[in-house]
Amino acid sequence: MLRWLIGGGREPQGLAEKSSVQTIGEEQIQNPYTELLVLKGHQDIVRFLVQIDDCRFASAGDDGIIFLWNAQTGEKLFELHGHTQKITAIAPFSSSDASEEKSNLILTASADKTVIVWDCTTGRQVQKVSCFHSTVKCLTVLQRLDVWLSGGSDLCVWNRKLDLLCKTSHLTDAGISTLVELPKNCVAAAVGKELIIFRLIASSDKSEGWNILEVKRLVDHHDNILSLVSVNDLTFVTGSHVGELIVWDAIDWTKQASECNFWDSSVHPDSQTEIKLSQSPNETSVQHLTCDEECVFAAVGKGIYVYNLQMKRVIACQRTAHDSSVLHIEKLPNRQLISCSEDGSVRIWELREKQQMPAEPVPTGFFNMWGFGRANKQANQAAKKTQENTTMHFLELVGDLIGHSSAVQMFLYFGELGLVTCSADHLIILWKDGERESRLRSLTLFQKLAQNGDLQLKF
Helix, strand or coil: CCCCCCCCCCCCCCCCCCCCCHHHHHHCCCCCCEEEEEECCCCCEEEEEEEEECEEEEEEEEECEEEEEEECCCEEEEEEECCCCEEEEEEEECCCCCCCCCCCCEEECCCCCCCEEEEECCCEEEEECCCCCCCCEEEECCCCCEEEEEEEECCCECCCEEEEEEECCCCCCCCCEEEEEEEEEEEEEECCCCEEEEEEECCCCCCCEEEEEEEEECCCCCCCCCEECCCCEEEHHHHHCCCCEEEEEECCCCCEEEECCCCCCCCCCCCCCCCCCCCCHHHCEEEEEEECCEEEEEECCCEEEEEEECCCCCEEEECCCCCEEEEEEEECCCCCCEEEECEEEEEEEEEEEECCCCCCCCCCHHHHHHHCCCHHHHHHHHHHHHHHCEEEEEEEEEEECCCCCCCCCEEEEEEHHCCCEEEEECCCCCCCCEHHHHHHHHHHHHHHHHCCCCCCCCC
């Protein structure tokens, strides 16, 4: 596998700050990704990857070009040109019309104020929408309703034919940065520090039209909301620029729990570095969220945190998982996590249980000292009791993928086909399980020998 170390001569980011980033040697027994394919084509930062089906994906970024790739072979399938500026959002949009042959489409939005629908089978442009007054920052497909939403200065609802069904009035200059689908035909839209709940209501004239109604504004965050994730039909979670994580009821939109002490070592005793009272926003910013039914996994500053929804607390963390901000995090089907960072690395972590230690009282953190936090004496006692009755966990570094020379923006996990990463170095890397690829090559060789009627191998 092609490997090289990056950042060896990196200067400390603060005079009083000492790096405690975990390292792992060359012998990475639990890391299957020992081979890689470098996919070239983009001429600028590659920011987006989206899965089309079990073996295809699309990539897009600041060069305005969309590439379709085969995840098994790394073959470039199509190169899609139609935008004149950088891509700002991308989403898959599969056909659900029973009368038509199933087709795979993707939607792409650009800073050129257009949205294009592409056919992934032919690589052709299906249709372009050019009526936007500002850049579309996010796209969300409501598959059940067979509509898609575009978010920018307005929230627009479109059908498959790209007819505009309805739209909101102008929201703010900042506009909608991210969207998530909720039950009962609702969506949550992040607009600055506000979370706006919209409901789609079918037109009463039995047409396929819709109306969109603003039903509630949630103003619990103190800074811009950067990340949204739906856990299930009952719960969704938001994260902000100043490190606030809020758990919401997806039905009545009430706040169920919150966490705002990610940086506080008194709340997370596993922290190994000294905590400065004046943290820069990038060190506490919740850049990305993902989840399973039990936990929310948060990329916060340079660290990754596991927040248990039932216990309503962080059960494991790595404050300095990377040398720079973590941009993307995903939970694998096993107990592993993958994270990628501005430092150019991709790391694999395993969530493990550890020997339980006697519970210690939870000290009051900086936020709580000034009355901003959630903890008080009663909460501390409850937290101590919870600690006594629950298993403690930790995150262990089991793999470190060094291949990119610049910030890794995101990745896609394709199971046995491998892992796909994209970066500011203009490259896409397809990471492969070396043992599996070796077996496949051996099988192919024997099949060819069998076809040729020559099974006698000469050594």
